[in-house]
Amino acid sequence: MEDLALPGQFELPVDNDSQAPSRAERRDQQIQRILDAAKACFIRSGFQGASMHQICAEAGMSPGALYRYFPSKEAIIRAIVEADRKQDAEKFAAMDKNPCVVDGIVNCAMDHIRYTHENGNAPIFAEIATESLRNETIREIGDYCMDEVQHQFRNYVQAALDRGEIDPVVELDALLPMMMAIGQGLAINGLPGKGVSYDRIEKMFRATTAALLRPTRKCDPAKN
């Protein structure tokens, strides 16, 4: 008879350097635990396919306990989508540190591709994109955060355009959605999983980006 769950508070690993976690701290930990469990289930079975009982089991928690933290399945999905998109947005925040647009975009995108692939995040990404097409609530959250990324992109590209560094094939209003779409295709498809190496992906992505932005001069002769 192994590991039968007893009532009462679940025992979390003890952090020796600090005292017992406060009420609020513990709450945050539990919320995170639920979100991690839910994410794992959603990756395995999708938003609709994963059941609350499965999420409870994965989190090592009873339904009664879980429902003290989230009022519904929808709320969990919303939280996951929001967290995931926020994380994406942060990934692209460092972009405009790079003085060369093409490099800035390529480096950030490659970081994102690497991260997504190594963490098995592609299914969640795909799930959000698909669910956005039919669930308005999800679409709103997704779009809100996606717009954030697109705005960062836009400002960054617009600045380069103002500086005369690039001569894009079309106006930015058409160009940015195109680049987002390409990025989405790459994220979902998981090229690294199909045996395409990162430096091949980078090479192609750089060529693609350059073709769309058409840089008018080299930024840094040291780079390629």
Added chain:
Amino acid sequence: MEDLALPGQFELPVDNDSQAPSRAERRDQQIQRILDAAKACFIRSGFQGASMHQICAEAGMSPGALYRYFPSKEAIIRAIVEADRKQDAEKFAAMDKNPCVVDGIVNCAMDHIRYTHENGNAPIFAEIATESLRNETIREIGDYCMDEVQHQFRNYVQAALDRGEIDPVVELDALLPMMMAIGQGLAINGLPGKGVSYDRIEKMFRATTAALLRPTRKCDPAKN
């Protein structure tokens, strides 16, 4: 009391030019009717979200009747995926009629994008891509048909390469998955729905394709 369904055979619209449809013909019609209904439901709610009762209602058919044609929901999904992918494959069959690789690819892709958008097919496309990441049966069907498209692509591009018409940035083993991924991103994202006109999409897609394939000479001065 309107239109209450009576037992027995459902009345289909009569084709005046011919006699009553044979047993087999009628069966095919009913199967098609179910597939159409299922597709509509799947677009609305996804594979997992759509219920058999909904599909029955959409098809104007009772569960008992429907189950004479398909043994399970999975079987319907399989049939839909197969039909959709087959249709995609056919769309790209005309590609190699075009002597200029870039034109051939761009034209076919644009036809496909137009078709997908105008028929509201993007959600099904996205659903298949997402479901492929976790459902092995779906993945097998999807990959099988996707490989067909990729093979057509590969032969077409390889021929151009042999003729010395292009000088791709990377080997075809890396290039083709990249192009498929880009295509998938475009199909799912539905750029036309975001206000990007077809000729802007074509311009960008042409630039992208050219950047990856790097044609060594113009095919036809009349075009471009």
Added chain:
DNA sequence: AAAAAGAGAACGAACGTTCGCTCTTTTTAT
């Protein structure tokens, strides 16, 4: 002692599927 956290049985609804039945069409026997 009060409040918060958790367990786990239980709820009604909805799921995919099956069943028994009626009606229609086709095949077979006369």
Added chain:
DNA sequence: ATAAAAAGAGCGAACGTTCGTTCTCTTTTT
């Protein structure tokens, strides 16, 4: 040609299961 039999098509109630969620009760923390 006609009647009987068989097979096919369809309906809709009902099946057992699982779903998301709630409820009651116990244990732990404040």
